[in-house]
Amino acid sequence: MAADRTYxxxxxxxxxxxxxxxxxxxxxxxxxxxxxxxxxxxxxxHYGFVETALLALTGEIPTEAQARAANIALVMxxxxxxxxxxxxxxxxxxxxxxxxxxxxxxxxxxxxxxxxTLLEPGQELVRWLHQPxxxxxxxxxxxxxxxxxxxxxxxxxxxxxxxxxxxxxxxxGLDAALILVLYRCGLKRTEQIAxxxxxxxxxxxxxxxxxxxxxxxxxxxxxxPDFEYAExx
Amino acid sequence: MTSExxxxxxxxxxxxxxxxxxxxxxxxxxxxxGKVSLTDLVAIAITGRRLSTAERDVLDDVAAIxxxxxxxxxxxxxxxxxxxxxxxLTGVAAALLNMDNRYVSxxxxxxxxxxxxxxxxxxxxxxxxxVAASTDYFEAxxxxxxxxxxxxxxxxxQDERLVALRACMHRRGRADLPYWRAMEQVxxxxxxxxxxxxxxxxxxxxxxxxxxLAAEDIGPLSVVLVVHCFLANALESARxxxxxxxxxxxxxxxxxxxxxxVSPRAADKTGTSQRAT
Numbered sequence: 001m002a003a004d005r006t007y008x009x010x011x012x013x014x015x016x017x018x019x020x021x022x023x024x025x026x027x028x029x030x031x032x033x034x035x036x037x038x039x040x041x042x043x044x045x046h047y048g049f050v051e052t053a054l055l056a057l058t059g060e061i062p063t064e065a066q067a068r069a070a071n072i073a074l075v076m077x078x079x080x081x082x083x084x085x086x087x088x089x090x091x092x093x094x095x096x097x098x099x100x101x102x103x104x105x106x107x108x109x110x111x112x113x114x115x116x117t118l119l120e121p122g123q124e125l126v127r128w129l130h131q132p133x134x135x136x137x138x139x140x141x142x143x144x145x146x147x148x149x150x151x152x153x154x155x156x157x158x159x160x161x162x163x164x165x166x167x168x169x170x171x172x173g174l175d176a177a178l179i180l181v182l183y184r185c186g187l188k189r190t191e192q193i194a195x196x197x198x199x200x201x202x203x204x205x206x207x208x209x210x211x212x213x214x215x216x217x218x219x220x221x222x223x224x225p226d227f228e229y230a231e232x233x
Numbered sequence: 234m235t236s237e238x239x240x241x242x243x244x245x246x247x248x249x250x251x252x253x254x255x256x257x258x259x260x261x262x263x264x265x266x267g268k269v270s271l272t273d274l275v276a277i278a279i280t281g282r283r284l285s286t287a288e289r290d291v292l293d294d295v296a297a298i299x300x301x302x303x304x305x306x307x308x309x310x311x312x313x314x315x316x317x318x319x320x321x322l323t324g325v326a327a328a329l330l331n332m333d334n335r336y337v338s339x340x341x342x343x344x345x346x347x348x349x350x351x352x353x354x355x356x357x358x359x360x361x362x363x364v365a366a367s368t369d370y371f372e373a374x375x376x377x378x379x380x381x382x383x384x385x386x387x388x389x390x391q392d393e394r395l396v397a398l399r400a401c402m403h404r405r406g407r408a409d410l411p412y413w414r415a416m417e418q419v420x421x422x423x424x425x426x427x428x429x430x431x432x433x434x435x436x437x438x439x440x441x442x443x444x445x446l447a448a449e450d451i452g453p454l455s456v457v458l459v460v461h462c463f464l465a466n467a468l469e470s471a472r473x474x475x476x477x478x479x480x481x482x483x484x485x486x487x488x489x490x491x492x493x494x495v496s497p498r499a500a501d502k503t504g505t506s507q508r509a510t
Contacts, residue, residue: 011388012305020487028486036491046498061496101320109330225240229248231258 025056035059050074057195058186066185068161070196073181076154076174077200082208086110086201090209097214107205108198115194118175129183135169140176151177245281257281272296275457279450287405288444294401295437295458298394302462304469308337312463316470317478324467325460332456339434339455346383347438347448349374350412353419361415368422375427383435384423394433402440410443 027033034056037043043052047061050071054062062070080087090107098106119125124137135141142148151174158165158181165184168177179193187193213219247256254261257277265274269283272292276284284292304313311331316324332338353361353370360366375381386392402408408417416431416439423429434455441451470478495503 010303012303015388018487020485021481023486023488024490027488027490028483033493036494037496038493042496042499046496046502059491099320101318101323105323105326225242227242227244229244229246229255231245231255 037061053196053199054185054187057192060186062185065162065164069158069163069181070185072154072157072161073178073185074196074200076178077197078204080111080201080204080208084114086114087205087208090205091212092220094209094212094214095217095220103209104202104206107202107209111198111201111205112194114201115197116190118197119179119190119194125179129180129188132166132168132180135171136173136176136180140173140179141171142173147173150174154178154181259283275454279453279457280446284444287407290405291401291407291440291444292454292458294405295398295440296461298397298401299433299437299459300462301394302465304466308332309462309466312466313470314478316467317473317475319471319474321464321467321471324470325463328463328467329456329460339437339459340452342382342434343438343441343451343455344448346435347442347451349381349383350415350419350439350442351448354411354415361411362418364418364422367415367418368426371419371422372426381423381429383438384429384431386430386432391430392432395431395436398433398436398440402436407440407443412439412442415439 025035031041032039034043034052037055043055047055048067051062051067054066054070082088082091086107087110089110090103093103093106120139125140128136128140142151148170151168151172152170154174154177155165155168158177163181163184165180168180172180182193182196187196245257247254253263256265258281259265259277265277269277270289270293272289273284276282276289276292302309304310308328308331312324312328314324315327332340335341353367357363357366357370399408402413407413413436416435420431420435423431437455438448438451441454442448446454
């Protein structure tokens with residue numbers, strides 16, 4: 001049997017590359033550390049999951065006020081209604097009998113898109129997060145009086161933790177308040193905030209999807225919403 | 234709830250009937266089956282129209298030329314890594330998703346390059362073939378924009394894919410079409426004045442514009458035309474499920490993070506300092 005033909009004279013061979021992959025958060029060892037703290041001997045004994053998540057994202061252990069405020073924010077963010085696209089898509093994945101990884105992938109992808117839309121990186125939002133005096137950018141203002149009231153109730157809960165929050169304008173919506181709290185918990189980048197939002201919503205999404213019976217196509221409202229096909233003449 | 238749906242959306246994509254299906258204005262069995270290629274279907278999905286044979290041949294040329302699927306290349310390695318636990322489709326999906334980046338894929342770059350060429354021809358009109366006018370236009374663009382997409386080739390002096398596409402365009406008699414001419418002119422200007430070499434995305438955008446495609450159609454097309462590269466890598470990785478990809482050996486990792494330390498709560502309990510032992 002002839003030997004395989006191989007090639008080794010392309011540009012990838014000609015360049016000089018690092019021979020190791022850089023790690024900046026988790027050590028590569030049997031007993032890993034996160035940002036220097038032993039997982040088994042320290043973090044697991046003395047800290048909760050939210051504190052560990054904030055540590056991983058920011059590089060530092062959060063203050064107790066930050067951890068409690070983040071916990072409240074995560075609980076507030078947890079509801080992921082089936083009416084929303086990520087959960088609806090996950091339900092469809094389950095209906096179709098998707099594998100666990102496919103179901104979770106579909107759901108996480110939808111949640112990531114949803115979070116990105118919420119955060120919509122832009123200088124205006126970043127400026128407001130740095131100095132949240134006055135009204136937030138238009139997109140983050142309360143959509144109605146109920147939204148403004150929900151935002152205020154959330155702010156009052158967070159105040160109880162001791163986390164210092166600049167007064168939010170009365171026009172702020174709940175989204176603005178949630179993002180601001182996570183920012184004050186040390187999450188300065190939209191990717192960091194999005195990560196926590198996805199973590200918060202994933203359990204409800206998965207639970208809602210698992211409540212759907214796979215292959216029970218007749219029970220799924222196929223015309224919700226309905227699509228009307230139209231062709232250009 | 235009544236059977237009336239609260240919302241109805243309009244779609245131009247498709248309708249599923251009993252013995253017929255419609256797709257983007259075409260009858261699936263009457264107009265498409267046996268009459269169009271996979272490339273034609275992709276073009277219909279993106280543009281809503283059928284390509285001419287000559288136009289389809291250009292896209293096939295681009296797809297073949299873009300078959301640079303070495304699994305060591307960043308975009309391809311994503312497919313191998315994610316598929317390494319056995320899920321080929323997941324690997325393809327991850328690699329496709331990673332095409333939504335600003336630096337190394339056509340999804341975002343190609344439309345920018347295409348819009349530049351469209352604007353150049355619109356702004357210069359009859360002077361589009363004039364070297365001096367194009368030079369001024371190019372320099373003015375660079376003064377406004379810090380990065381000119383469609384240029385830059387990592388680790389080699391020229392983009393061999395663009396060289397191959399150029400040969401195809403000449404062979405097919407398309408090198409004199411307006412956008413290809415404009416692309417070549419700007420490429421020559423960039424080469425002489427800035428020592429910049431165009432890459433395949435610049436040529437791809439020009440070739441597509443000469444096919445009558447809109448700038449916004451070119452990004453999606455650029456992704457579809459390389460799906461086979463992701464597919465090959467994901468399928469291979471899923472079949473092999475290499476432990477080496479699932480987890481690199483510890484000796485392959487270099488840690489640059491914080492040194493070992495003790496948390497405040499652990500320190501309080503044990504009375505140790507902030508330094509780990």
